[in-house]
Amino acid sequence: MLELNDIHARYGAITALRGVSITVSQGELVALLGVNGAGKSTTLACIAGVLPPWQGSILFESGSIVGKSPEQIARLGISLVPEGRDIFPSLTVEENLRLGAYTRSEKTEYQRNLDEIFDLFPVLKERLQQSGGTLSGGEQQQLAIARALMSRPRLLMLDEPSLGLAPALVDQIFELIARLHQRGVTILLVEQNVHRTLEIVDRVYLMNTGLIESQGTPQQLRTYADIEGIYMGVRRQGNT
Amino acid sequence: MINLEFIINMISLGSLYAMLALGLVIIYGILRLVNFAYGELIMIGGYTMFLLAGFTPLPWLVVAVLAVLAAMFTSLFTELVAFRPVREKSLTAMLITSFAVSTLLQNAALLIISPRARAVTLPQIFQTSVMIAGTSVPWRNILTIFTSLVMLALLTLLLRRTVLGIALRAAADNFTMTRMLGVPANTVISAAFAISGIMAGIVSIFWIGRSATVTPTIGAPPLLVAFVATVIGGMRSLTGAVVGGFVYATIISLLGVLLPPDLLEFREAFMFAFVIIILLFRPQGLISGKTSEERVG
Numbered sequence: 001m002l003e004l005n006d007i008h009a010r011y012g013a014i015t016a017l018r019g020v021s022i023t024v025s026q027g028e029l030v031a032l033l034g035v036n037g038a039g040k041s042t043t044l045a046c047i048a049g050v051l052p053p054w055q056g057s058i059l060f061e062s063g064s065i066v067g068k069s070p071e072q073i074a075r076l077g078i079s080l081v082p083e084g085r086d087i088f089p090s091l092t093v094e095e096n097l098r099l100g101a102y103t104r105s106e107k108t109e110y111q112r113n114l115d116e117i118f119d120l121f122p123v124l125k126e127r128l129q130q131s132g133g134t135l136s137g138g139e140q141q142q143l144a145i146a147r148a149l150m151s152r153p154r155l156l157m158l159d160e161p162s163l164g165l166a167p168a169l170v171d172q173i174f175e176l177i178a179r180l181h182q183r184g185v186t187i188l189l190v191e192q193n194v195h196r197t198l199e200i201v202d203r204v205y206l207m208n209t210g211l212i213e214s215q216g217t218p219q220q221l222r223t224y225a226d227i228e229g230i231y232m233g234v235r236r237q238g239n240t
Numbered sequence: 241m242i243n244l245e246f247i248i249n250m251i252s253l254g255s256l257y258a259m260l261a262l263g264l265v266i267i268y269g270i271l272r273l274v275n276f277a278y279g280e281l282i283m284i285g286g287y288t289m290f291l292l293a294g295f296t297p298l299p300w301l302v303v304a305v306l307a308v309l310a311a312m313f314t315s316l317f318t319e320l321v322a323f324r325p326v327r328e329k330s331l332t333a334m335l336i337t338s339f340a341v342s343t344l345l346q347n348a349a350l351l352i353i354s355p356r357a358r359a360v361t362l363p364q365i366f367q368t369s370v371m372i373a374g375t376s377v378p379w380r381n382i383l384t385i386f387t388s389l390v391m392l393a394l395l396t397l398l399l400r401r402t403v404l405g406i407a408l409r410a411a412a413d414n415f416t417m418t419r420m421l422g423v424p425a426n427t428v429i430s431a432a433f434a435i436s437g438i439m440a441g442i443v444s445i446f447w448i449g450r451s452a453t454v455t456p457t458i459g460a461p462p463l464l465v466a467f468v469a470t471v472i473g474g475m476r477s478l479t480g481a482v483v484g485g486f487v488y489a490t491i492i493s494l495l496g497v498l499l500p501p502d503l504l505e506f507r508e509a510f511m512f513a514f515v516i517i518i519l520l521f522r523p524q525g526l527i528s529g530k531t532s533e534e535r536v537g
Contacts, residue, residue: 048420074422082420088413095406102403103422151422 001026001186002047002155007056009039009046016042017053018210024155024188029181031189031197034207040190041083043207044157047188048080049073060155075103077154083163083190085144089133093124096132096143100150110150117146120176138169145176149185156180157188162196174200198222242497245375250493251486252381255388256446258485260462261469262395263439265481267432268470269412271327273334277318277341278466279459281437283349285311285444286360286454290353293361300363308441314345315437316430323433324426342459349456357453366449384446391442392482395435399478404431412476468511472518474525483526487518 002024009017017039024030032040045051047058049070058066065073088096097117101110118125121142127135135143141161148156158177162170170193178200181187191197198204198218206213206221214221267275288310292303318341326333365383369376399405404427411418411428419425447462448454465488473484491514495507503510518526 050416050420069425070416070419071422071424074420080420082417086414086417088410088417090413091406091410095410098403099406099410099418099421099423102407147421 001028001061002188003057003059004043004047005057005059007043007046007053007058009042009051009053011042011051016210017046019056020207020210020212021056022205022212022215024186027184027186028203029177029187029189029201031191031201031204032207033191033194033197033204034213036192037209038207039210040207041159042210044080044082044159044188044190047073047078047157074151077151078157079148079151079153079155080157081144081148081159081161083159085140087132087135087140087143087147090131092129092131093135093143094128096147097124097150100147103151113150113152117149120149120179121146138165138172141165141169141173142176149180153185155186155188157190159190160192161189162191162193170196243375244373245377246493246497248372248377248381248385250489252384253493254486254489255385256443256485257465257469257489258482259388259391259439260443260466261473261481261485262478263436263443264463264466265470265473265475265478266408266439267436268475269478270408270415270428270432271323271334272331273323273338274467275436276335276338276463277345278436278440279461279463280342280345281311281315281440281459282444282447282462283345283454283456283459284314285441286448286458287349287353287358289445289448290358290360290454294359304445307444308438311441311444312434312437315433315440319430319433324429327429346456346459353456355456357455360448360452360454362449362452366452380446380449387442387446391439395478398435404428408432468515470525472515472525474527476525477527480525480527487526 002022004020004022007017007020008015020039020043022030022032022043032043034040042051046053047060047065049065049068049072052067056066057064060073060076060078063076065076065078068076088099091099097114098110101113104110104113123139124143124146127139132140132143145158145161161173161177165173174193174196177187177189181200189197189201198221201218203215203217204221205215263281264275264278267273267278285307288307289303292298292306293300296303298306322337322341323334326337365379369378370382371377397405399409407418407423407428408431410421411423411432415425415428418428443462448458469484469488470481471484472487473482474480488511492507492511495510496504499507499510
């Protein structure tokens, strides 16, 4: 479904990606793991069209999406929930969701999607008329994911959805991701929480300094005990 | 001195300034661009009225509507040919472009029409007054207040009730995220320029209604008023623009009656002293840009 080939990207003079190749198949839950600065978010930004790569190709459902604008890519069915969530603080929860459905014009479908969202995120129904900025961190994260789901994305990209959340909420978010995966949503997940991520994903890419270092299923990766150790160590540092 | 007539005049001036400021801030909110060619849209509105009212038999209401449309299309046209090509480059490039557009439009008016002031034929209602509670109030002022109320209501309706309006507000919060939801950047920006042009066109009717003349440089004073009003009110919020417009009008009107006659010609200097004081205490303007910087972790 999604295929990145030898993607190079840079911010000004700083090279962030040095030849990244990944694939995500229909219905898969794939994670990009790695320390800060490894290039995970940059990879997502390239796919979303926010940062055009200067080399390499990105195919989505066999069509090239390199050079397309973020709005064109969104219309193809790729949805990114960025790190830091980026909900619209001055819009109400309802307006946030309504914009999430911008690419879907049908009214009955909107209502049906909304009902489904309330089923997944009951708290959002209570907060419908509140402005996004007044929500707590966990609620904002739920809103960000809900907003992305409103477009019925073919590929959902989540950038560190557990970042900055209380442990109980982290569990909730991972359960949610697993549930979405069961429902058949194709997901590309970026995370620092290695332990929880390995529990739910189909496949993992390990990134370091703009390159894919290794890849495989969680079982395969667990055999590289030292690698997991490194990332676990990093995670503990990040959490204290 | 501060009687009913004074208060109605002040509210009328405030309404006018509020519309002016709104037209400027709606573009700033999304592109972070202070459009220095904004004043020239008022000039375009003025010359449209001068030409149509003076040389065609069109009824005046049609002339007024066409003046607003002329300002709107000029606004859209400048966005398309001047701002869009440099939009991705840098904010500075856009700022310089706005000066260039301003100068170009002014010089076009100089060349095509005349450097001298042209009289604009206005309908009778702009010269007559009505008696309210024993004071004479110009119809012009009542019309200004009424029109701005209608425009504020329409704008609120657009921004709250339509998807385009919600997208405009979202773009002011976070433009990239708005695009990532599939909202085309060009749609949002064109809409903002169209609204800005409509505001400028409506202001041009009442601004020129005061002097009944139009010159190539007529856009400079309203641009300054709009800029200062948005700075007072807060560049990040539409409510701030309205508040700023009214605060500006209140201060300048009060200065007009409170200053001794010898100092009246320095009214602007006092005005700016006030603005500096306001900014010393509220550097973000009276209404800060809502919640975007106050996100709860």
